[in-house]
Amino acid sequence: MRVIADRPRALGVAAALAAAVFFFVLGAASRPLLASEESAPATVLNSTELGFVQDMTAHHQQAMILVQRLDPTVDAGVRALAEQIADTQRVEIGTLLGWTQLAGAAPTATTPMSWMTAHHHSTGPATMPGLATRAELDTLTTARGSEAEILFLRLMYHHHAGGITMARAADALLTEGPVKQAARSMAQSQSREMGSLGVLLELRGARP
Structure with missing residues (x-):
């Protein structure tokens, strides 16, 4: 009975962990895009x-x-x-x-x-x-x-x-x-x- 009672809790922890990993990956992927938008424009002519x-x-x-x-x-x-x-x-x-x-x-x-x-x-x-x-x-x-x-x-x-x-x-x-x-x-x-x-x-x- 304890195993059955703990299953919803384990599933909730797994879901929370998956969501954290997803948002971490999304943030890492968007970081280069945001950085490029904030960087100075390339020099056209030296x-x-x-x-x-x-x-x-x-x-x-x-x-x-x-x-x-x-x-x-x-x-x-x-x-x-x-x-x-x-x-x-x-x-x-x-x-x-x-x-x-x-x-x-x-x-x-x-x-x-x-x-x-x-x-x-x-x-x-x-x-x-x-x-x-x-x-x-x-x-x-x-x-x-x-x-x-x-x-x-x-x-x-x-x-x-x-x-x-x-x-x-x-x-x-x-x-x-x-x-x-x-x-x-x-x-x-x-x-x-x-x-x-x-x-x-x-x-x-x-x-x-």
Whole structure:
């Protein structure tokens, strides 16, 4: 009779134990989910990637200005190359701006080139390579004919040389990822365009 009387009590203890195990397992399973929701979001771009993306956006924007200020009546070959460069850089600007938006950052940097000076242990700000001066942009705006062609080709040649310097630096500093791939692609495409710019200058008896 004692065995029969103790059976309900044993069943109750077993049920309570099973319930405790169930809630323990459920809590352990949900803990990673809750922790992931409370953790900080993953970094979209590291400091080198963000700095390069912001500076290359500004660099590309000036290339677009150079094309816009070129005399529309220049030789068709020069105009075609200018439009090709503008089309390429316009697409790349869209990609660069997309990255800064994902990172929640400004399109361009407050302190340009800080991503390069940090790695070269420089104490002062670096000048972004290849940019035309305001005076050169103003001169291009008023230049016409062969003068406009030569000035544009020279300014864009110098501009691309600076862009390649920046792209190769980013490629060397970054170990992997889409920004590294984009930097390498930019260096390659701008090197090819520099070749075309150099040929057009030689045809006009001018040098970069």
